[in-house]
Amino acid sequence: MRVIVVLGHVLDPRGIAVNRRAGRVFINRREYILQPADRCALEAALRIKDEMPAEVVVLPRSPLPDDDVLRQALATGADRAVYLAGDGLAAADDAAMARLLAAAVERLGGADLILTGATTLDTGQGQLGLRLAEALGWPHVADAWALKTSDDRLEVVRQEGAGYAVLEAALPVMVTVAPGALEPRYPDGARLINIYRGQGEVAAALETWDAADLVDADALQPLLERRGQEFPPERERGVRASGGLEEMARSAADALRRQVRV
Amino acid sequence: MDASYLDLLMAQQEEVAEAEGGGGGIWVVADLVDGGVAPVTLEAIGAARNLADSLGAYVYGVLLGDGVADLALALYQAGADGVRVADHPALASFAAETYLAVLADLFAAEQPEAVLFGATDMGQQLAARLAQRMGGGLIEHTVALSLDEATRALQASFPVYGGEYFEIAACPQARPQFLTVEPGAFAAPFIDPYRQGSPTMLDVTPLEPAVRRVGEADGFAPPPVPLNRARLIVAAGRQAGDFALVERLAAALGGQVAGDRGARDAGWIESGQVVDLRSATVAPDVYLAVGIRGDTFHNAAIEQARFILAIHPDPQAPIFEVADLGLEADPQQVLPLLLQALE
Amino acid sequence: MDFHFSSEHVALRRMIREFAENEVEPLAAEIDREGRVPFETLKKLGQIGLMGVCFPQEYGGMGAGEMGYCILMEELGRVCTSTATNVGAHIGIGAMSIYLDGTEEQKRKYLTPLARGEKVGAFVLTEADAGSDAAAIRTRAVREGDSWIIDGTKTFNTNGSFAEIVTVLAVTDPTLGARGGITAFIVESDMPGFQVGTHENKMGIRGSSTAELIFEEVRVPQENVLGKVGEGFVSFMKTLDMGRLTLGAACLGGAQAALEWSVRWARTRCQFGAELAHKQEVQWMIANMATEVEALRSLVYRVAWMVDTAQPFTQLAAMCKMYGSEVASRAIDTALQIHGGLGFTRDFPIERAFRDARIAEIFEGTNEVQRIVIASNIFREHGVRIRP
Numbered sequence: 001m002r003v004i005v006v007l008g009h010v011l012d013p014r015g016i017a018v019n020r021r022a023g024r025v026f027i028n029r030r031e032y033i034l035q036p037a038d039r040c041a042l043e044a045a046l047r048i049k050d051e052m053p054a055e056v057v058v059l060p061r062s063p064l065p066d067d068d069v070l071r072q073a074l075a076t077g078a079d080r081a082v083y084l085a086g087d088g089l090a091a092a093d094d095a096a097m098a099r100l101l102a103a104a105v106e107r108l109g110g111a112d113l114i115l116t117g118a119t120t121l122d123t124g125q126g127q128l129g130l131r132l133a134e135a136l137g138w139p140h141v142a143d144a145w146a147l148k149t150s151d152d153r154l155e156v157v158r159q160e161g162a163g164y165a166v167l168e169a170a171l172p173v174m175v176t177v178a179p180g181a182l183e184p185r186y187p188d189g190a191r192l193i194n195i196y197r198g199q200g201e202v203a204a205a206l207e208t209w210d211a212a213d214l215v216d217a218d219a220l221q222p223l224l225e226r227r228g229q230e231f232p233p234e235r236e237r238g239v240r241a242s243g244g245l246e247e248m249a250r251s252a253a254d255a256l257r258r259q260v261r262v
Numbered sequence: 263m264d265a266s267y268l269d270l271l272m273a274q275q276e277e278v279a280e281a282e283g284g285g286g287g288i289w290v291v292a293d294l295v296d297g298g299v300a301p302v303t304l305e306a307i308g309a310a311r312n313l314a315d316s317l318g319a320y321v322y323g324v325l326l327g328d329g330v331a332d333l334a335l336a337l338y339q340a341g342a343d344g345v346r347v348a349d350h351p352a353l354a355s356f357a358a359e360t361y362l363a364v365l366a367d368l369f370a371a372e373q374p375e376a377v378l379f380g381a382t383d384m385g386q387q388l389a390a391r392l393a394q395r396m397g398g399g400l401i402e403h404t405v406a407l408s409l410d411e412a413t414r415a416l417q418a419s420f421p422v423y424g425g426e427y428f429e430i431a432a433c434p435q436a437r438p439q440f441l442t443v444e445p446g447a448f449a450a451p452f453i454d455p456y457r458q459g460s461p462t463m464l465d466v467t468p469l470e471p472a473v474r475r476v477g478e479a480d481g482f483a484p485p486p487v488p489l490n491r492a493r494l495i496v497a498a499g500r501q502a503g504d505f506a507l508v509e510r511l512a513a514a515l516g517g518q519v520a521g522d523r524g525a526r527d528a529g530w531i532e533s534g535q536v537v538d539l540r541s542a543t544v545a546p547d548v549y550l551a552v553g554i555r556g557d558t559f560h561n562a563a564i565e566q567a568r569f570i571l572a573i574h575p576d577p578q579a580p581i582f583e584v585a586d587l588g589l590e591a592d593p594q595q596v597l598p599l600l601l602q603a604l605e
Numbered sequence: 606m607d608f609h610f611s612s613e614h615v616a617l618r619r620m621i622r623e624f625a626e627n628e629v630e631p632l633a634a635e636i637d638r639e640g641r642v643p644f645e646t647l648k649k650l651g652q653i654g655l656m657g658v659c660f661p662q663e664y665g666g667m668g669a670g671e672m673g674y675c676i677l678m679e680e681l682g683r684v685c686t687s688t689a690t691n692v693g694a695h696i697g698i699g700a701m702s703i704y705l706d707g708t709e710e711q712k713r714k715y716l717t718p719l720a721r722g723e724k725v726g727a728f729v730l731t732e733a734d735a736g737s738d739a740a741a742i743r744t745r746a747v748r749e750g751d752s753w754i755i756d757g758t759k760t761f762n763t764n765g766s767f768a769e770i771v772t773v774l775a776v777t778d779p780t781l782g783a784r785g786g787i788t789a790f791i792v793e794s795d796m797p798g799f800q801v802g803t804h805e806n807k808m809g810i811r812g813s814s815t816a817e818l819i820f821e822e823v824r825v826p827q828e829n830v831l832g833k834v835g836e837g838f839v840s841f842m843k844t845l846d847m848g849r850l851t852l853g854a855a856c857l858g859g860a861q862a863a864l865e866w867s868v869r870w871a872r873t874r875c876q877f878g879a880e881l882a883h884k885q886e887v888q889w890m891i892a893n894m895a896t897e898v899e900a901l902r903s904l905v906y907r908v909a910w911m912v913d914t915a916q917p918f919t920q921l922a923a924m925c926k927m928y929g930s931e932v933a934s935r936a937i938d939t940a941l942q943i944h945g946g947l948g949f950t951r952d953f954p955i956e957r958a959f960r961d962a963r964i965a966e967i968f969e970g971t972n973e974v975q976r977i978v979i980a981s982n983i984f985r986e987h988g989v990r991i992r993p
Contacts, residue, residue, distance in 0.1 A: 013423055013426075016423075018423075018426045018427050020427075025426075025427060031615070031619075033619070066612075068612060068616070071612075071616065072616060075616070075620075093399070094400075095393065095394060095397075095399060095400075098394055121423065122422050122423055123420065123422055123429060124402065124403050124420065124421060124422070124424070125402050125403075125420075126386055126390065126402060127389070127390035127393065127394075127400050127402060129390075130386075130387060130390035130391050130394070131390050131391070131393065131394040133391065134390070134391040134394035134395055135394055139358070139359070139472030139473050140358070140387070140391075140473075141473055142383070142386070142387050143383070145482070145484055146479075146482065155476070157479045157482050160478075163478060163479070164478070164479035164482045164484075165475055165476075165477065165478055165479055166475070166476040166477055166478070166479045167473050167474065167475055167476065168473070168474050168475075168476045169472055169473040169474070170472065173472070173473070180484070180485070180487065181484065181485075182485065183485050186620055186623065186624055186653045187616075187620050187653070188653055188654055189617075189620070189653050189654025189655055189658065189667035189669065190654050190662050190666075190667045190668060192613075192616060192617060192620060192667075193613065193617075193662075193667055193668045193669050193673070194662075194668075196611075196612060196613035196616060197613060200662075223397075223398070223399030223433045223435060223436045224399050224401070224431050224432075224433055225431060225432050225433070225434060226429065226430070226431050227410075227417055227430040227431055227432055228429075228430045229422075229427055229428065229429055229430065230406075230419050230427065230428040230429075230430055231427045231428070232425070232427065232428075235586065236586070237570075237583060237584055237585060237586060238582060238583055238584075238585065238588070239585075239586060239587050239588065240577075240582065240587075240588045240589075240590060241587060241588065241589045241590075245591055245595055245596050245599055246599055248589045248591055248596060248599075249589075249596050249599035249600040249602070249603045250603050251587070252571060252573075252587065252589055252596075252600050252603070253600055253603035253604045255569070255571060255586075255587050256515065256548065256550075256571065256604065257446055257604075258446060259547060259548045259568075259569045260494060260515060260516075260547070260548055538952075539870075539947070539953070540947070540950065540952035540953045541952070558873065558874055558875070559947065561873070562869070562870070562873035562874070565872075565873055
């Protein structure tokens, strides 16, 4: 069985500070980590590999500054990773990445299962996995909490209202994995050293493909344009709710709804 | 009520007209809850209405389901100029393939400028796949919209790092522009009881679903989240009064129960649930301090919380200094009302 | 000069920090309170390769070198000194002695399971009458055919009570003393005559085990002689040099934690109408602390780099240990002062850190011994041999 995991990087939130008054994001440490939901997707793939013979191949969800997160995935147990490079790739959005990844999947010779995170930690966008499913013409299951595979079928647990339901699909299928669904494992120390030093078997597992060999330049044109940033008003502490008990309860409920979006 | 009065009443009804031959428009695909139109859909129609008026465009609603034709009226009353209804037993519950096929056919014919979905389980799935199928851009979890009049592009704000700040983006080239709208982000529209219209029925050809629901996942429990990673915490203190109410509130909000040292001393919580610089520091999106006085040790431990709501009877309690919203009240009295208001 | 950590080291630190914060820190208070060794943590560390972080992969290690080892010790020292001590005794002196002086066969047989974390190691030297004066040991090993018979009692043995592979120093020729009369042996804990004696009830690092070991006619085969007969003292000094560096790294972690706590507290604690951060006396404390932490960091990683590039480092390792332990003690003492009464309570980690830090000025060679080592190296360059 071949399982492809599509994963990406995100600036470690511990290294950034948002200054609402200045309207700026200060980056104290430019350190990237694996997108947490993608890391859960990788864990789901590795658990399949624990259970049955499977090859886990890793592809990037977005243009990467370097191959660091792919190395992390290899250190954690993935068998193979493909770094995508090329002119014009840097601006690619999810629509372009979905086209590029679909071509990469084809070049890999297809797969039985593709896993990726259901949402990104920073931008909160969940479209990449579903766009890729569409580009491949595959069915999808979104926001999985648990997976079970046999040779040709997949069982997925996903949230349904307050409870959880089991869904079943024939392979191949694309599954997006909810952040926090699985407790991810740590990398293996020796694999980590080898992949960073380019030594041992695992070093050969990291390849670089040129995007131009997969799709033409037009396909990489982004649809999305970034137009700026907005900052919430400066936090005002010490605000008291006014009115009688009922009015206070209503303002509290409204505030909670805004925060939690129940 | 005599017949003449009824005639008079009927005469006030405004029959809504839509554009001839389609073309453009802002479309809203409806989410349904409990047999009605979801609030997020009405909010999306309200947002679409404002933009459409600036663009000189029409607003359309799309209903998919089984026996849903009657719900069209709610969309008209919220501001839709036209409504399309796909009514079929195969649409009774969300089925990606058939829903996508109906919408793709519709939008291929109508060429919308923009299509809005609720940022719901269904909307998120449909919007992404449709956007890819139709070559459109998609901005998810939109909380604010503005218009770039030069390109007629919708500029959407969406939260980054869970709302630390917002990115603004647009998809000015491709049409349709797809958006999912965060529930609660836009005001509910004015409901005009006099608006009405005649929805157009759509053909539905059911497709075999590739993913089948087997049943409930009995016994499945997600991995426990440690307190320091919890997104929502409801914490009790000495003045909480009735701890059962605190637990009910946590359940209603899907949060974790915690407390200060007082709650531990009262036997309400375990040592592992104590929020205090000496025990656990937390960084949730929302922290509810119920009857917690809030000394430095406690308040320093919740410093990273994004929103703090405090309820305490003593107006001088230090917790109010760090809270984003403070309720000077006896928790025992205000919690039942809060629970009610949340329902 | 390049003071950047390579991407390999950044990735390694990320992995170790995550492990330390998720697996080690949550247990730190409990193992201190209960005085128990966190075997479950040691096992997990072994599973991801960290119990052999610095050893070559051909012996089951991770191959991250001394840099990697120092990163491990810093990150463990930041969250739990007891765990850092258990790991340091295992890697830094137990397994290290076999790595530095073992034969190929000994490395295969003993280093490999140690590096994989399948077995725990220890290095035992100290006796009731031989601490800083290590050459004064009385444990004897007498040759009998193809074997050696070891007799004696060792005290203050970190990991001694549960280590399965123990390197022990014994006198093989009383007439020669430290120069030629002391030999190192590899002893397996299931060899007849090996016994665990009294456990020490310590002031700090209570999540580590310190026990008496009794060797009662323990018969050890000739192939378990580590290094050459009579050269055990030299072996031991080499091993200890490495241990001193990594103890300095663990102290760096402890000092770093004290700094982090202090900054957080100074930001939030209000007195006389302003946060402590606005008080000059607190600013000075934090500035001094931060400067010492950075100076120590530079020293520790420079020496690690020297080890990895095979440069002499004995004197600098002694500085790491001596300076590191004193920086940590000072930083934690200052942190306690900044935290006031809170720092004095057992509910806050400073109290534990304060007790834990003190031992670092004593074990692996007291700071007085370190100063002798440093001074004798300095004077030797000027042609002066200082007298003991």
